[in-house]
Amino acid sequence: MNDTAVIDMEDLRATVAEVLDIDEDLLTDEAHFTEDLDVDSLMALGVMVVLEKKYEVKLREEELKDITSLRRVHDLLAEKIRK
DSSP states (O other): OOTTOOOOHHHHHHHHHHHHTOOGGGOOTTOOHHHHHOOOHHHHHHHHHHHHHHHTOOOOGGGGGGOOSHHHHHHHHHHHHHO
């Protein structure tokens, strides 16, 4: 991806919902993955792997703890793509 890449929130929502096997309507921007959606660490790792491939970024293991909501995922990916 290049510097002009923009992450489409709805596309990101669809991707994450598919990986987590949940309805997109449940995946609001601020829904907390573990508290609201019962996402465990293995599911979060699965999301991370799919997003790394899709957006051609490398996420560090310690960044996994930052993947707590769709908004946080979006912000983290946007930061990575800008670099």
